[in-house]
């Protein structure tokens with residue numbers, strides 16, 4: 001069954017004109033993660049590289065392409081976790097960093113802390129020699145347009161919803177049976193300055209445990225935190241549910257208990273995986289046994305050889 005990498009590009013309503021870019025983005029990320037696993041690399045390397053690639057892709061709400069806060073600025077959250085030791089690292093409300101997921105990994109590897117926030121996270125980035133990038137380089141015309149539209153007094157709530165998708169995440173199991181997860185986001189469109197969502201919160205935006213599995217989540221952060229969605233799904237797996245059943249149970253609970261929709265990618269220690277969502281759409285891709293799987297709408301599941309030209 002092993003190894004496997006599963007990635008998502010955010011749950012929600014993905015506008016038609018952006019669907020193609022979102023799909024090709026998750027497929028490229030899954031390919032990149034799988035190349036690392038196929039070469040004998042670790043699940044942590046695979047999820048970080050897959051997520052970093054999506055952070056660099058302006059189609060997603062993470063890194064370049066992040067949604068803007070109420071002031072029109074980019075503040076990002078990210079987390080990584082490894083299932084062997086339960087070590088994790090996260091950054092929240094960090095600015096001017098191209099790849100928050102790499103900074104989160106450095107928090108895990110180089111500090112005794114689990115999360116650094118705002119100026120402290122930026123100070124740590126400088127100490128680690130990570131270059132700061134101008135905020136402008138993380139802002140796309142699309143994200144500025146969405147921000148402006150949502151400031152209008154008569155903003156359409158359905159359109160508002162569209163700009164919130166695009167958080168990225170990945171879970172993987174490597175040949176040694178080590179499991180990891182990573183999640184990265186610009187957060188919620190027009191959020192308050194300093195707002196921190198679920199993504200950098202352990203058990204909400206992600207969780208990985210070699211004995212149970214791993215989950216990366218996407219959706220309305222405040223709702224995900226209320227039900228600690230990633231850990232809730234792993235609880236169901238501990239009770240004997242499959243990755244798919246547990247993901248559906250967690251998402252159904254979030255819907256019934258706090259009336260909120262979302263999506264997840266999940267793996268178990270054998271390499272069984274699931275990409276599930278209660279939202280209208282979630283771009284996702286998985287790579288295992290030299291096969292690439294992907295989908296966007298409910299019920300969609302396309303497969304092709306990993307080596308097929310894209």
Ligand SMILES: NC(=O)C[C@H](N)C(=O)O
Pocket residue numbers: 010011061164165166167185186187188197198199217218219220221222224
């Ligand atoms: N699109 C998302 O998944 C947003 C993210 N969960 C947040 O609330 O920050």
